[in-house]
Amino acid sequence: MALVSAKPTEKASLPGSNLERPPDRTKFSKKLRGSLQAYLFIAPAMLILFVFHFFPIVYAFFLSLYSRISVVKGLIPPAESFAGFDNYGRLLTDPDWWNSFFNTLGYVTGVVVLGLSASLGVALLLDKVKQGKEFYRIAFFLPYVTSLVAVATVWYLIFGPFASNALVKPNPNNPGGVVNWIFSAFGIPMQRWLLDDKGIFRIIFDNGGRVDPAQLIIWLGLTALLVGGAILSYRRLPDNIGGWVSGILVVGAGLVGWSAWVELAHLLRWEGWLAGPSIGMVAVIIVAVWYSLGFNIIILLAGLSNISRELYEAARMDGARGWSMLRRITIPLLSPTLFFLLIVTTISAFQAFTLFFAIVPGGATRSLTVLSIFYYDVTFKRGSGAATAGFGYSSTIVIFMLILIVGINQLQQRFLANKVNYD
Amino acid sequence: MIKTQPLNSSVLQPSTPDQTRSRRRFRLPQQLPLHIVIIVLLLIMLFPFFWMVGTSLKPDAEATPGGLAGKTKDLGTFLKLFWPSEFHFENYVKAWNTSYNSTIPIKSFFEAPFATYFFNSLVIGVAETVGVLITSILAGYAFARMEFVGKGFLFAFILATLSIPHEASYIPNLVIVSQLGNLASWLGANTYTALFLPWIASAFYIFLLRQFFMGIPNELYEASLLDGISQFGFLWRIAMPLSSPAILTVALFAFLGNWNAFLWPLIVAPNIPVVQTGLRTFLATADVQTEWNLLMAASTIVIIPIVLLYFLVQKRFIEGISRTGIK
Numbered sequence: 001m002a003l004v005s006a007k008p009t010e011k012a013s014l015p016g017s018n019l020e021r022p023p024d025r026t027k028f029s030k031k032l033r034g035s036l037q038a039y040l041f042i043a044p045a046m047l048i049l050f051v052f053h054f055f056p057i058v059y060a061f062f063l064s065l066y067s068r069i070s071v072v073k074g075l076i077p078p079a080e081s082f083a084g085f086d087n088y089g090r091l092l093t094d095p096d097w098w099n100s101f102f103n104t105l106g107y108v109t110g111v112v113v114l115g116l117s118a119s120l121g122v123a124l125l126l127d128k129v130k131q132g133k134e135f136y137r138i139a140f141f142l143p144y145v146t147s148l149v150a151v152a153t154v155w156y157l158i159f160g161p162f163a164s165n166a167l168v169k170p171n172p173n174n175p176g177g178v179v180n181w182i183f184s185a186f187g188i189p190m191q192r193w194l195l196d197d198k199g200i201f202r203i204i205f206d207n208g209g210r211v212d213p214a215q216l217i218i219w220l221g222l223t224a225l226l227v228g229g230a231i232l233s234y235r236r237l238p239d240n241i242g243g244w245v246s247g248i249l250v251v252g253a254g255l256v257g258w259s260a261w262v263e264l265a266h267l268l269r270w271e272g273w274l275a276g277p278s279i280g281m282v283a284v285i286i287v288a289v290w291y292s293l294g295f296n297i298i299i300l301l302a303g304l305s306n307i308s309r310e311l312y313e314a315a316r317m318d319g320a321r322g323w324s325m326l327r328r329i330t331i332p333l334l335s336p337t338l339f340f341l342l343i344v345t346t347i348s349a350f351q352a353f354t355l356f357f358a359i360v361p362g363g364a365t366r367s368l369t370v371l372s373i374f375y376y377d378v379t380f381k382r383g384s385g386a387a388t389a390g391f392g393y394s395s396t397i398v399i400f401m402l403i404l405i406v407g408i409n410q411l412q413q414r415f416l417a418n419k420v421n422y423d
Numbered sequence: 424m425i426k427t428q429p430l431n432s433s434v435l436q437p438s439t440p441d442q443t444r445s446r447r448r449f450r451l452p453q454q455l456p457l458h459i460v461i462i463v464l465l466l467i468m469l470f471p472f473f474w475m476v477g478t479s480l481k482p483d484a485e486a487t488p489g490g491l492a493g494k495t496k497d498l499g500t501f502l503k504l505f506w507p508s509e510f511h512f513e514n515y516v517k518a519w520n521t522s523y524n525s526t527i528p529i530k531s532f533f534e535a536p537f538a539t540y541f542f543n544s545l546v547i548g549v550a551e552t553v554g555v556l557i558t559s560i561l562a563g564y565a566f567a568r569m570e571f572v573g574k575g576f577l578f579a580f581i582l583a584t585l586s587i588p589h590e591a592s593y594i595p596n597l598v599i600v601s602q603l604g605n606l607a608s609w610l611g612a613n614t615y616t617a618l619f620l621p622w623i624a625s626a627f628y629i630f631l632l633r634q635f636f637m638g639i640p641n642e643l644y645e646a647s648l649l650d651g652i653s654q655f656g657f658l659w660r661i662a663m664p665l666s667s668p669a670i671l672t673v674a675l676f677a678f679l680g681n682w683n684a685f686l687w688p689l690i691v692a693p694n695i696p697v698v699q700t701g702l703r704t705f706l707a708t709a710d711v712q713t714e715w716n717l718l719m720a721a722s723t724i725v726i727i728p729i730v731l732l733y734f735l736v737q738k739r740f741i742e743g744i745s746r747t748g749i750k
Contacts (some may be wrong), residue, residue: 035572037654041565042577045558048624053584056595063595125461130454138737139465142472145733147683149699150722154471157478157715178474178504185496290468295744302745351588354685372590376686379594391594398591405586 057402064088064395077392087396097397099366100374101404106277107370108349108408110285111292115345116338118289119296124330126297127304137301141294148291152358159193159283194280194360197367201261201276219260226253243323278367280360288355292348296341303337304330339416343409350405371401477505479514479719511716518720537724540701547618547697548681554623555677560670562624563632564658568644585626593690596621600691613692619681628673635669635746636662671736672743682729698725 067083091097126136143151160177162170170190175181180190191203230249234242277285307330315329331338353372356364364373379394485508519537565571566578597612600621604611611617639662647657663670685699693700702725733740 031570031572035570038565038569038571038574041561041569041654045562045581045624045629046577048558048621049581049584049626051599052596052621053587053592053624053626054580056592056599057587059595059598060591122461122464125457125464128454128457129461132458134738136461136465137741138734140468141737141741142469142730142733145679145729146472146726147685147699147702147729149683149685149702150475150725151471153702153718153722154475157474157719158471181496181501181504185501290471293468298741298745347586351590353590354683357686372588375590394594398588398594401588401591402586405588409586 057398060395060398063391064393064399066392081392083392087393090393091396091400096369096374097400100369100371103281103367104350104370107281107285107288107352108346110277110281111288111349111352112342112345114285115289115292115296116341119293119300119341120338122293123297123300123304124326126301133301137298140297143291144294148354149358151291152287152355155283155287156194156359156361159287161192161195162190191279193283194368195362195365196279197365198279199276200279200282203279216260216263219256219263223253223257223260226250226256278365280365280368284355284359284368287359288349288352291355292345296345299341300334300337303334307333342412342416346408346412347405350401350408371397371404375401474505475719475723477507478716479518479723480510480512481507481514481716482509482511483714483716485716514716514720515724518717518724536696536701537698537721540696540698541728543615543695544682544697544699547615548678550615551619551623551681552674552677554619555625555628556670556674558624559628559632559673560658560663562629564636564654564662566629567633567636568639568657568662569654581626581629585630590686592621593687597691613694615692615695617691618684618688618695618697622677622680622684622687625677628677631673631743632666632669635666639665668739668743669746670743671739675732675736675740678732679729 063077064087065084066077066081067086122140126133126140129136156177158178160180162168162174162176162180170180170184175184175190177193179193183190189203196203226249230246230253233249234246236242237245311329311333312325315325351372352370353376356368356370356373357376360368364370369377375394375397378397379391520535562581566574566581600610600617601612604614604617608614609616610620643661644657647661652660683699684697688695688697688700702721
């Protein structure tokens with residue numbers, strides 16, 4: 001109520017407002033009074049955010065300087081376990097850290113690329129619908145409101161491995177999950193989804209074939225040639241023909257490059273990145289994309305409805321159709337929304353934990369150990385007995401995760417923000 | 424003007440049904456392929472839910488993944504995979520009563536383990552939602568409408584907390600909570616308070632509500648200030664009703680977040696089982712001999728309340744979400 005009397009100074013000059021009090025309060029005292037009230041408004045939120053969100057990170061940094069904190073009794077660990085930056089050196093030489101680091105990068109890339117393109121595709125379809133759009137929006141959003149733990153068990157039934165033991169030979173009469181059931185119905189070799197660390201390219205292409213280096217070089221050269229041709233035709237030829245020609249050339253380059261890739265992978269014995277993401281990771285990425293599709297679609301539909309119809313009409317008059325319309329009009333005008341989704345998806349993908357934790361009942365395999373799972377393992381599983389075995393080391397992981405997320409966000413902001421069209 | 428309007432429409436009336444019919448006859452075939460594509464996509468999207476409900480009604484013998492076996496693999500047997508041969512609704516009763524660590528005989532409805540999970544989750548969820556609404560409405564309003572010293576810095580601080588993974592703050596928070604427990608026992612670990620207190624403020628909700636409050640026209644604000652309304656009065660009587668979709672969105676997200684919370688309850692209060700931890704322990708014991716039909720029934724029980732809640736508020740909820748991405 002006190003505010004009511006403080007407020008009208010700037011309105012004093014308005015005709016008709018008969019104020020007895022002269023508007024001679026100093027600006028600073030007015031601002032401070034307003035400030036005091038605003039501080040009261042934000043105090044509860046700031047208090048909680050500071051104590052439970054900001055301070056923990058500072059505290060994690062503090063804890064990361066200590067080693068062998070067996071049980072944290074007080075806020076400050078005993079001085080004799082102070083270790084300086086030892087944990088950081090240990091982390092950077094820990095192969096498990098690097099494994100989970102690259103797994104996370106792969107997962108984030110997969111979810112961002114697949115998730116954004118799939119949701120953009122569905123959103124473009126839904127945008128054309130004239131009747132029943134509301135219903136579709138509601139239905140597509142359904143997975144997002146259900147709980148991941150409950151949904152993960154269903155997906156475990158769908159992707160269920162035919163055996164938990166790698167030595168068991170696949171038996172078409174015992175397919176495990178639905179995907180394997182369908183595979184065996186079509187005579188495709190069944191897979192140990194969710195459990196297998198083998199890369200998916202290896203599973204698709206590895207036929208134990210021989211390697212011919214000469215052929216490999218020819219394949220690689222041909223791929224480069226086709227890609228170059230595609231780029232050239234896209235740049236030089238008129239729009240409608242160029243699109244088709246470059247499309248055909250890209251498909252050709254893809255096919256030839258595919259063969260080159262297989263040859264190369266054979267040559268290098270399917271190690272590391274050549275084998276592609278593991279089959280377990282592919283399954284988890286599919287589930288993650290499925291889960292967040294509805295959210296992305298709703299945001300994208302809102303962005304699409306903001307694009308004015310006149311612009312589409314004008315572009316159509318100028319001869320823009322299909323692909324060129326998408327590339328020249330829709331995508332640029334949608335770029336703020338896409339950028340927002342990119343940031344949100346990246347952050348949430350980095351933080352993904354529950355899905356990985358819940359989808360494999362026996363615990364995530366090595367290729368599914370992302371950073372948050374690694375962090376959980378270090379904190380609660382390693383070490384002897386006590387649940388608090390690795391507080392110092394696990395706090396180091398937290399600091400690195402934070403640096404990673406903030407760093408990648410900064411990169412995205414720097415390199416993509418200027419491509420975003422805010423008009 | 425006023426007179427011509429009804430006159431016009433009554434004159435036109437005989438022709439309008441004709442027009443709509445012809446338009447409908449023209450439009451439906453045009454959009455039909457699109458609808459078919461979307462409906463197929465939708466069926467794929469919702470397939471896991473059919474699976475969940477179908478399996479939950481199966482008799483024990485059919486429910487195990489081994490029960491998927493069968494020499495013939497055609498469409499008929501495929502449908503049988505998730506369509507029960509006979510409906511066993513008592514699976515839900517069993518799931519409601521099953522406890523992971525004992526073989527308790529059937530109890531009354533409210534004494535069953537799941538009743539405890541539901542009660543705990545509900546209490547914590549309501550507390551968290553109320554807390555989130557209070558903190559983020561006030562803060563969002565202050566950042567949207569009020570001028571104060573250090574506003575830019577404080578807002579940047581709030582946005583910075585967005586990128587902190589929740590999982591990352593669990594361990595320090597566990598220590599903080601147990602330290603708080605030394606001050607007052609109702610704040611410490613293994614209490615209801617500890618389950619929701621750290622999460623009653625979130626940068627995302629503050630940001631979302633700020634976006635909404637900023638969209639309220641300035642003229643409205645100035646006019647009502649001129650009428651002698653206080654800041655809080657404006658917030659309570661004008662800004663909040665105007666942004667009810669956003670507030671509803673925040674409330675539902677907060678409740679959902681709590682309902683689906685899993686790791687934090689597991690760490691900080693193992694003695695207070697909530698729905699997700701209850702569901703998880705259900706799965707963990709049933710290792711080899713997982714009773715999939717019961718597990719699916721339990722999963723269905725867990726997601727039914729939130730799906731109902733979602734359908735109840737879907738229109739405003741979706742409106743609220745769809746405005747988050749717009750700058």
